[in-house]
Amino acid sequence: MSVALTQTPATGGRFRPPVPTPPAEVLQAINGLPSSTIISTRDLGKSYANGKPVFAGLKIDIKTDQRVALIGSNGAGKSTLLKCLVGLLPLSDGEIMTLGETFRSAPSGAQLQRLRRQIGFVFQHHGLVGRQSVLTNVIQGKLGLPGGWRAWHHSLAREDWREEAMAVLAEVRLADKASSRADQLSGGQAQRIAIARALIRKPKLLIADEPAASLDPAVGREIMTIFSDLAAEHGITLVYTTHDMEHALNYSDRIIALKAGRVHFDLPTPMVDRQQMEDVFHG
Numbered sequence: 695m696s697v698a699l700t701q702t703p704a705t706g707g708r709f710r711p712p713v714p715t716p717p718a719e720v721l722q723a724i725n726g727l728p729s730s731t732i733i734s735t736r737d738l739g740k741s742y743a744n745g746k747p748v749f750a751g752l753k754i755d756i757k758t759d760q761r762v763a764l765i766g767s768n769g770a771g772k773s774t775l776l777k778c779l780v781g782l783l784p785l786s787d788g789e790i791m792t793l794g795e796t797f798r799s800a801p802s803g804a805q806l807q808r809l810r811r812q813i814g815f816v817f818q819h820h821g822l823v824g825r826q827s828v829l830t831n832v833i834q835g836k837l838g839l840p841g842g843w844r845a846w847h848h849s850l851a852r853e854d855w856r857e858e859a860m861a862v863l864a865e866v867r868l869a870d871k872a873s874s875r876a877d878q879l880s881g882g883q884a885q886r887i888a889i890a891r892a893l894i895r896k897p898k899l900l901i902a903d904e905p906a907a908s909l910d911p912a913v914g915r916e917i918m919t920i921f922s923d924l925a926a927e928h929g930i931t932l933v934y935t936t937h938d939m940e941h942a943l944n945y946s947d948r949i950i951a952l953k954a955g956r957v958h959f960d961l962p963t964p965m966v967d968r969q970q971m972e973d974v975f976h977g
């Protein structure tokens with residue numbers, strides 16, 4: 695415990711070797727977070743068909759309501775890990791518990807369905823249907839939920855879903871675009887709609903893979919602010935990948951760094967200094 699608590703917070707410290715993860719009660723005391731676990735992994739390993747391990751022996755525990763930045767240089771395995779955690783990619787080794795579903799290799803069909811109902815996804819490319827309206831795109835976030843066939847078009851949707859869609863559009867400050875075609879939006883606006891489409895599922899867990907990577911710096915900061923604020927406001931656990939140090943430092947409660955197939959550090963964000971970050975990307 696003393697190792698973690700004596701780390702120099704924030705900027706400018708000298709490089710130190712990988713730091714052990716503080717115990718759960720220390721993380722909780724620092725962040726004031728509840729202690730229920732939303733994701734827990736044991737000895738997690740993943741190799742693709744070429745056999746080369748992307749990572750091995752990973753142990754990660756994520757508590758509810760945390761905003762977690764998963765960082766690492768290109769090819770470090772961030773996207774692979776994120777997809778494994780939610781059952782979108784099969785594991786090679788180990789075990790995962792996500793949202794109460796425990797699986798090895800891959801979740802069962804029923805587990806996957808339960809997971810998908812509780813998770814919102816946002817990817818680097820927004821994946822909106824360009825020729826459809828913003829309102830329809832947001833309502834399509836309900837696909838896969840009970841009665842989800844009504845989400846194919848806003849004209850089929852239940853009245854309360856249309857109201858929910860307008861409410862989440864207001865939260866991303868784009869209610870005035872509800873009837874615009876999605877292909878008439880800027881990249882930043884489209885990503886805000888993708889966030890609204892994830893939020894309408896009322897997810898417990900929001901997964902975002904490089905959500906700001908293809909946006910210019912100012913718009914990227916705006917998107918990260920929306921993510922971080924909405925997750926905190928709605929009590930949604932947010933796990934996002936980034937290779938932007940500022941996006942990791944400014945919008946998370948906790949940073950997990952992957953390097954050379956291992957967890958290089960796993961710390962509350964205020965305890966991470968810039969030199970440690972530099973070492974992840976350039977060391």
Ligand SMILES: Nc1ncnc2c1ncn2[C@@H]1O[C@H](COP(=O)(O)OP(=O)(O)OP(=O)(O)O)[C@@H](O)[C@H]1O
Pocket residue numbers: 742743744748766767768769770771772773774775937
């Ligand atoms: N479908 C695949 N088949 C084989 N190898 C893959 C596949 N997807 C990813 N990889 C390899 O796995 C490693 C990790 O890739 P991954 O995309 O998870 O990293 P990342 O940290 O998200 O990278 P980036 O920041 O560039 O997106 C890389 O070496 C990549 O080439």
